[in-house]
Amino acid sequence: MSDRNFVATVLLCFFLGSLGAHRFYVGKIGTGILMFFTLGGLGIWTLIDLIMIIVGKFTDKDGHLIKS
Incomplete structure (x- = not known):
């Protein structure tokens, strides 16, 4: 299990997902940048x-599942 908050991840994806905010939050910087430039x-x-x-x-950057 990841130490990242499930609710925060869902909200970031819903409201700022096209900018890759949820991916930056879980540590996936490379794909976050890619999502930012392609608008998700x-x-x-x-x-x-x-x-x-x-x-x-x-999953987060370490492969741990983000669950509620």
Whole structure:
């Protein structure tokens, strides 16, 4: 289990996901920068990440699951 907060990750993804804020929060800096410049893959990548976070399959930079 990750030490990152589940609710904070969901909210960052929902409100600032197209800028990659949730990826910066969990330590995935490289993909956060990529999301920032592509606007979250025009929203598609952001939607996929949001779904993965909600179902508990999203991981932090160390591979630990972020769960509620």
